[in-house]
Amino acid sequence: MTNILEVRGARKTFGGVIANNDISLSVPEGKIVGLIGPNGSGKTTLFNSIVGYHPIDAGSILFQGEEMSRLRVPHIARRGLLRTFQQTRVYGKMTCVQNMLASVPQSKSGWRHMFARASAADSRRADELLKFVGLFAKRNLRAGDLSFGQQKLLEFAMALMYKPTMLLLDEPTAGINPTLINGLMNRVQRVNREFGITLLVIEHNMRVIMNLAEYIYCLAHGELLAEGKPEAIQSDQRVIDAYLGAH
Amino acid sequence: MNRNGLRFGFYAVLVVVAIALPWMAPDFRTQLSFLWVMVVFALTWDLLGGQMGYNSFGNIVFFGIGMYACAVVQRDSGLSYYPGLFVGMGVGAAVAVAAAGILGSGMLGLRGHYFAIGTLGLGIAAGEIAGGWDYIGAGSGLVPPLFPGAIGGRETFFYFICLALAAMTFPTLRWLYAGRFGLVINAIRDDEDKAEAMGIATTRYKTAAWCISALFLGLIGAAAGNLIGFIDPRDVAFAGATYGVWMVLMAILGGKGTLWGPVIGAVIFHVTQELFWTYLLGWQRVALGILIVFIVVFFPLGILGWARERWPERFGHRVEETVAQPKAGQ
Amino acid sequence: MDNILLLFDAPVLSVQLLLDGLLIGAIFALAAYGMALVWGVMNLINIAQGEFVMLGGYTAFFLYTAGIHPLFGIPVAAVIMFFVGWALYRTIIFRIVDKDLFISILATFGLSILLQQLANQIFDADVRTAESGFGSYFLFDGLVTVSQIKLIAFACALIVGAALMLFLKRSRMGQAIRATAQNARAARIMGIDTDRVYAWTFGLNAAICGAAGALVAMTWIVHPYLGLPYTVRAFMIVIVAGLGNVFGVFGAGVGLGVAENFAGFILGAEYQAAFVFGLLVVILVWRRFRLARERRYLR
Numbered sequence: 001m002t003n004i005l006e007v008r009g010a011r012k013t014f015g016g017v018i019a020n021n022d023i024s025l026s027v028p029e030g031k032i033v034g035l036i037g038p039n040g041s042g043k044t045t046l047f048n049s050i051v052g053y054h055p056i057d058a059g060s061i062l063f064q065g066e067e068m069s070r071l072r073v074p075h076i077a078r079r080g081l082l083r084t085f086q087q088t089r090v091y092g093k094m095t096c097v098q099n100m101l102a103s104v105p106q107s108k109s110g111w112r113h114m115f116a117r118a119s120a121a122d123s124r125r126a127d128e129l130l131k132f133v134g135l136f137a138k139r140n141l142r143a144g145d146l147s148f149g150q151q152k153l154l155e156f157a158m159a160l161m162y163k164p165t166m167l168l169l170d171e172p173t174a175g176i177n178p179t180l181i182n183g184l185m186n187r188v189q190r191v192n193r194e195f196g197i198t199l200l201v202i203e204h205n206m207r208v209i210m211n212l213a214e215y216i217y218c219l220a221h222g223e224l225l226a227e228g229k230p231e232a233i234q235s236d237q238r239v240i241d242a243y244l245g246a247h
Numbered sequence: 248m249n250r251n252g253l254r255f256g257f258y259a260v261l262v263v264v265a266i267a268l269p270w271m272a273p274d275f276r277t278q279l280s281f282l283w284v285m286v287v288f289a290l291t292w293d294l295l296g297g298q299m300g301y302n303s304f305g306n307i308v309f310f311g312i313g314m315y316a317c318a319v320v321q322r323d324s325g326l327s328y329y330p331g332l333f334v335g336m337g338v339g340a341a342v343a344v345a346a347a348g349i350l351g352s353g354m355l356g357l358r359g360h361y362f363a364i365g366t367l368g369l370g371i372a373a374g375e376i377a378g379g380w381d382y383i384g385a386g387s388g389l390v391p392p393l394f395p396g397a398i399g400g401r402e403t404f405f406y407f408i409c410l411a412l413a414a415m416t417f418p419t420l421r422w423l424y425a426g427r428f429g430l431v432i433n434a435i436r437d438d439e440d441k442a443e444a445m446g447i448a449t450t451r452y453k454t455a456a457w458c459i460s461a462l463f464l465g466l467i468g469a470a471a472g473n474l475i476g477f478i479d480p481r482d483v484a485f486a487g488a489t490y491g492v493w494m495v496l497m498a499i500l501g502g503k504g505t506l507w508g509p510v511i512g513a514v515i516f517h518v519t520q521e522l523f524w525t526y527l528l529g530w531q532r533v534a535l536g537i538l539i540v541f542i543v544v545f546f547p548l549g550i551l552g553w554a555r556e557r558w559p560e561r562f563g564h565r566v567e568e569t570v571a572q573p574k575a576g577q
Numbered sequence: 578m579d580n581i582l583l584l585f586d587a588p589v590l591s592v593q594l595l596l597d598g599l600l601i602g603a604i605f606a607l608a609a610y611g612m613a614l615v616w617g618v619m620n621l622i623n624i625a626q627g628e629f630v631m632l633g634g635y636t637a638f639f640l641y642t643a644g645i646h647p648l649f650g651i652p653v654a655a656v657i658m659f660f661v662g663w664a665l666y667r668t669i670i671f672r673i674v675d676k677d678l679f680i681s682i683l684a685t686f687g688l689s690i691l692l693q694q695l696a697n698q699i700f701d702a703d704v705r706t707a708e709s710g711f712g713s714y715f716l717f718d719g720l721v722t723v724s725q726i727k728l729i730a731f732a733c734a735l736i737v738g739a740a741l742m743l744f745l746k747r748s749r750m751g752q753a754i755r756a757t758a759q760n761a762r763a764a765r766i767m768g769i770d771t772d773r774v775y776a777w778t779f780g781l782n783a784a785i786c787g788a789a790g791a792l793v794a795m796t797w798i799v800h801p802y803l804g805l806p807y808t809v810r811a812f813m814i815v816i817v818a819g820l821g822n823v824f825g826v827f828g829a830g831v832g833l834g835v836a837e838n839f840a841g842f843i844l845g846a847e848y849q850a851a852f853v854f855g856l857l858v859v860i861l862v863w864r865r866f867r868l869a870r871e872r873r874y875l876r
Contacts, residue, residue: 051444054872072872077446085444091437093504094430095564102430103445114455117426137568145564162445302679353862356869360622360678361861364812368857371805375851386847488805492686499683529698536691543684544672 004029004166004198005050005081009059012042012049019045021222022059027166032192032199034213036206036233038243041219043202044086047168051083052076064165078106080165086174086202088151092144096135096154099143100126103158129157133187149176153184160191166198167191173205181205185212210234218242265410269403276402278521280474283409285517287416287467288494289501289509291460294420296495297503298429299456300436301355305366307491308373309461311484312346313339313468315377318389318478328395336469343465344458351454358439370487377480388479391472405474412470416463421506423459432456436504492539493520500542502551511550580843589720594838600727601796602834603734606827607789608807609814610738611782617820618758618778619674624685626811627804628692629783633658633790634799635700638707647707647795651733654787662783666776674775689804696801707794730792737788741781742823750777806853813857816864 003026012020019042027033035043049056050063052073061068063081091099101118130136133153138146143154152172159167172188173181185208191197203209209216210230218225218233220242226233233239269276288306296302317335324331350369357365378386394401423429431452434442443449472478482489493516501512519538523531548556555562584591612626636657637650665688673684711725745751757764757774765771793799814833818825836856841849 052872053444073440073443074446074448077444082446083444085441089438089441089444091434091441093437094433098430098433101427102434102442102447104427105446106448113427114431114452115423115426115428118430137566140567141564142559158445353865354858356865357861360682361816361865363679363682364622364809365858365861368809368854368861372851372854372858375848375854379845379847379851488690492690495683530694532694533691533698536687536689536694539687539690540669540684543680543687544669547676547680 001028001031003027003062004064005200006062007046007050007059008062010046010049010056010061011058012045012054012056018222020049020056023219023222023224024059025217025224025227027198027200028215030192030196030198031215032189032201032213034209034216034230035200035202035219036204036209036216036239037219037225040221041242042222043219044170045222046219047083047170047202050168051081077162080163081168082159082162082164082166083168084152084155084159084170084172086170088148088155088175090143090146090151090154090158092142094143095141096130096139096143096146097123097126099154099158100129100161103161105162126161129160132160133157134183149180152176156184156187160195160197163195164197166200169199169201171202171204173203173208181208188212206234265414269406273399276406277474278517280402280406280409281471282514282517283406283413284467284471285494285497285513286413286510287409287463288490289497289513289516290413290416290420291463292494293498293503293505293509294423294432294456294460297498297505297509298424298436299432299453300439301453301456302359302363302495303366303457304363304491304495305354305368305370305373305487306460306464306494307370307485307487308350309343309347309464310468310471310490311373311377311480311486312343312461313465314472314478314484315339315383315389316342316465317469318391318472319383321392321473322389328392331392332469332473336466339469340462340465343461343468347457347461348454351457355450355453355457367487367491370485370491374481374485374487377485383480384478386480388477388483389472390477394473401474405470408470409467409474412463412467417506417510419459419463424506428452428455433504493535496539496542499547499549502549502553502555505551505555508549508551580845584842587720589717590842591839592717593721594842595835596721596723597727598835598838599831600723600731600834601838602831603731603738603827604789604792604796604830605807605810605814605833606830607734607738607792608786609811609818609826609830610741610823611785611789612808612811613815613818613820613826614741614754614785615778615782616815618754619670619775620678621670621674621681622678622685622812623779623782624682624808625689625692625804626782626786627807627809628689628696629658629662629786630790630793630807631696631799631801631804632661632692633787634707634794634803635696635705635790636787637791637794638705638799641707641794647709647791648729650707650791650794651737651788654791655737655784656787658787658790659780659784661787663776663780665783666779670779671772671775689808693801693804700801702801704798704800705794706798707791709795724796727796730796733792734789737785738823738827741785744781750774754778806850809853809857813860817860 005027007023007025010020010023023046037043048054050061052068052071056069063079068076091102094102101122104122106113127136130139133156135150135153135157138150143151146154173184176184188199189212192199201209201212213230216230216233217227218239225242226236226239268279272279292303292306295306316339320335320338321331324334326334354362354365377383383389394404431447434447435449435452439449475483478484497512497516498509499512500516501510502508520535523534527534608626608630612623615621615623633654636654637647640650640653641647669688673681709726711729713722713724715722745755753769753774754777756769757771761771810833814826814829818829837849837852840852844852
């Protein structure tokens with residue numbers, strides 16, 4: 001089982017604050033790995049580092065064996081590594097369908113393809129994925145007019161449209177109505193099983209992440225606190241202390 | 248009459264009227280030519296500002312470059328009038344596109360208000376530099392060659408040139424907006440970081456958009472220079488503080504981010520401006536300043552934008568449970 | 578361009594350019610301080626900044642034609658422009674305060690055009706000066722001229738700037754302004770009338786520009802179209818110095834004054850305006866490439 005993503009000794013400081021200090025983690029291909037930790041522990045910073053949103057001060061990030069830390073965001077994304085945002089970002093003035101079609105991966109980087117029309121196959125896939133997340137009826141509404149939870153689903157569908165190799169989900173259940181969380185989690189699991197997409201998930205909802213992930217990393221104060229299978233993490237005293245004593 | 252027939256009829260009437268205008272209102276041929284120049288201004292601005300979110304105050308640079316390049320070709324190439332003109336227009340467009348490519352690498356990396364004010368500086372600096380450059384006439388400007396042919400032939404000839412250019416710009420943009428290009432530049436407008444995170448090569452699209460604007464602006468700049476008959480660096484070619492700003496207003500007035508919005512806005516703005524000039528002599532620019540403030544403060548969505556908020560279903564934004572049944576024969 | 582050689586042949590020329598640039602730079606810094614204030618508190622970029630300067634200049638000029646010494650123009654222009662700014666806020670600006678920055682740029686641009694053309698119509702386009710009647714100091718055997726009015730203007734600019742700083746630090750309205758700048762919502766919750774704060778801020782900005790304009794009228798000239806270059810200068814100084822940095826604003830302003838003077842000498846007077854606007858583009862593009870290396874961009 002190869003590691004599709006390997007972070008070694010990642011370090012990132014902002015001014016005087018050490019957001020990530022010597023973090024190492026690896027995500028095996030096809031698995032779901034969780035990333036937990038109290039607020040301010042550096043989880044989103046680590047995500048941002050992995051996808052190239054900012055450069056890291058030290059360490060290396062390997063995706064499918066290739067060094068990513070010096071690449072820019074679009075180049076990393078084009079290698080098949082996508083992320084969703086904590087505050088859910090969609091293209092607000094475009095319709096859901098347009099959001100989906102804008103997320104078609106650029107298979108070739110030629111100039112001609114800049115002006116291509118959306119193929120019928122892409123349109124069909126967009127419709128299917130919108131049905132998959134339950135937004136088919138709203139497909140012609142503007143994305144900015146959807147509710148927060150619906151935008152989250154749209155963002156998820158857009159990521160799937162791209163056919164990524166690996167997806168980083170940043171708090172996928174935050175702000176979602178509790179009754180809808182199960183549905184979302186089912187979809188995430190199906191996406192992993194059926195499409196083979198590897199997942200690294202930041203979550204605060206313990207019930208969700210313990211059921212979803214096969215391996216979990218816990219961060220606290222910018223450092224890697226503990227790692228292991230969900231059962232082990234759940235009973236790890238250091239993790240419990242970090243969450244309860246995180247004030 | 249069904250929807251397609253209605254649309255065809257509308258375009259047909261528009262084309263016929265546009266072609267007949269020089270004979271319907273012969274005294275206003277220059278102003279009517281300028282109407283088409285305004286339409287191109289508004290459409291090319293909207294490509295960058297309304298559709299892509301990069302509000303440029305410096306698009307006038309490409310207009311001026313096209314104007315000057317064409318005049319230089321006409322002056323120095325030794326060609327007779329018509330070949331000189333058309334070669335000049337081509338050169339003007341080429342230089343403008345090249346300028347867009349070069350300037351774009353620096354300017355298109357700026358976001359939001361920095362891009363806006365930076366391009367404003369660009370537009371005015373271009374005028375100032377042109378005003379000091381002897382090769383292109385410095386402060387005295389350039390005079391394009393005299394139009395061969397009967398008196399009054401020039402106005403009609405350039406009316407049709409401007410009309411043709413406007414008629415080329417509109418469907419080209421329509422074609423662009425209907426494909427991947429349109430989707431991507433809208434995505435860049437709505438959330439550029441998100442677009443990058445989705446693997447989109449934003450730099451390439453941004454530069455292409457600016458180059459396309461520059462192409463049409465360069466062409467119509469070349470034509471306009473010959474239409475006006477005198478190229479002044481600050482007031483005609485690189486009129487940054489006047490036309491450079493007005494093109495933004497036109498697109499906003501009609502509704503930025505739409506296809507017809509800039510056209511409608513250009514027509515209304517141009518007609519209003521001509522009325523101001525005729526009836527408010529001396530105070531026309533003051534009135535224009537008031538109009539600008541009024542539009543921006545009270546009517547930022549513009550006509551089509553307001554319509555879209557008011558009747559979203561008519562713009563296609565509705566909840567649809569099922570896929571529309573395919574029409575017979577499809 | 579051969580003027581550069583002249584600079585080396587006669588280094589005394591450089592001293593002249595440096596001094597003149599320093600003295601005018603303080604006035605640029607004043608206008609920049611006001612722009613930073615409005616930008617930081619109201620999140621609004623005022624393109625009509627230069628027009629406020631211009632109007633202040635005309636106030637001083639009209640005082641001079643009425644027989645009053647233009648130095649009195651400084652406080653008079655400041656007071657008049659404060660009310661002009663206040664009135665503009667209450668009629669127009671308040672509507673765009675919470676809209677996005679581009680709308681504020683466009684609206685204030687419209688305002689700038691409006692004021693500029695009004696001035697052109699009412700005052701006509703001739704260039705004016707408010708004669709202050711002061712002489713000059715001569716240094717270096719008379720090779721360097723330092724006009725006394727420019728020295729006085731420099732001192733006045735410092736005084737006005739310091740007065741504003743004191744006001745913001747000590748007075749209740751000043752504290753309210755600073756609180757609103759940091760967090761408008763919190764300020765509102767704490768009972769501060771942010772609308773009034775904004776009106777005061779905009780008025781103060783206009784006042785500062787008015788004072789600067791009076792200084793410009795005395796040391797240089799006034800005409801209806803001097804506005805946009807001043808706006809661009811203020812903007813450049815603010816983006817180089819940053820919003821919160823008063824001493825940086827002063828330093829950048831003085832630096833810009835010196836740079837402009839040297840550029841005007843080397844490139845020729847007809848390119849001075851091109852230098853101002855071109856420098857803006859250069860500064861922005863330089864920043865953009867520098868930030869891009871850290872994968873950031875100017876916000």
